[in-house]
Amino acid sequence: MLSTATHIIESLPYKKPFLFVDRITEVDENGITAEYTFRNDEYFYEGHFVNNPVTPGVILTECMAQIGLAAFGSYLLGKIEKSANLSMALSHTDMDFLYPVLPGEKVHVIARKEYFRFNKLKCSVKMLNERDTVVCKGVMSGMIKYL
Amino acid sequence: MTTEEIYARLVPLIAAYLPEDVLADEIRPEADLTAELNINSAHLVDVVLDVEDKFDIELSNSDMENLRTVQDAVDIVNSKITAVS
Secondary structure, eight states, X not given: OHHHHHHHHHHSSOOTTSOOOOEEEEEETTEEEXXXXXXXXXXXXXXXXXXXXXXXXXXXXXXXXXXXXXXXXXXXXXXXXSSSOEEEEEEEEEEEEXXXXXXXXXXXXXXXXXXXXXXXXXXXXXXXXXXXXXXXEEEEEEEEEEO | OOHHHHHHHHHHHHHTTOOTTSOGGGOOTTOBTTTTTOOOHHHHHHHHHHHHHHHTOOOOHHHHHXXXXXXXXXXXXXXXXXXXX
C-alpha cells in the first residue's frame, strides 16, 4: 500500500510549485484519501490576498482534482507508471466553499467514485481541515489516460 | 424499434451536449459528433451514458472506438437492442 501510494504520486504530471498532494493514506476501487499541507510560503499567498493570505478556491479545487481525479485515476487505470505521461483534463466542477484554508493548514481530501467509464472519472469530493470540519465539497469530473 | 425511431430518440440526447455555437438542426445522420458537432471527449461520454440509460443497453470500449457519427450511434443502438429482443 505504501509503495503503491508513493508510485501514484510519482506518476502524476505535476511538480512544485503546483503539486498539491503530499501523501495518499487510502486508495481502493471505490475511492481515495490523501493529504496536503499548504506551506506558509506557497507562491499565491503573496497576492491572494494583499496582507491577508487565504488559499484561493481555485487552488483548493486543484488540490481536490489532483487527488480525486489525477491520483485516483492513475490508480484506476491499473498500471502505474513513473514517467510523467499521465494525461488529465478537468472537464467539470461544482464546488461549495464553506470555510477558509489558511497558510500552514493541513487538509485531507476524500473522493468517492461515481463512475469511471471510457476514461471519464466522476467523483464526489470533500476537503476537511485538521478539526475535521468540511471546508469544501462538491463533484468533479475529468478525462484520464496515459499518453 | 425502427432505426428512424432510434434516430429520433438520439437527437435530443445529443442536442443536450452541443456547444453554444452549434445548433440542434446541424444534427444529421452523417454528422461527426466531435469534428462537426464539436462535442468534446468528456461530453461524448455523457452522451453515451445517457444513451445507455435511454435504451437500457451497455456500450463496450470497442463500441466507443467505433462511434464517430450520429449514424454510428444509431447502428450501435440498433445492434444492441436487436441482440436482446
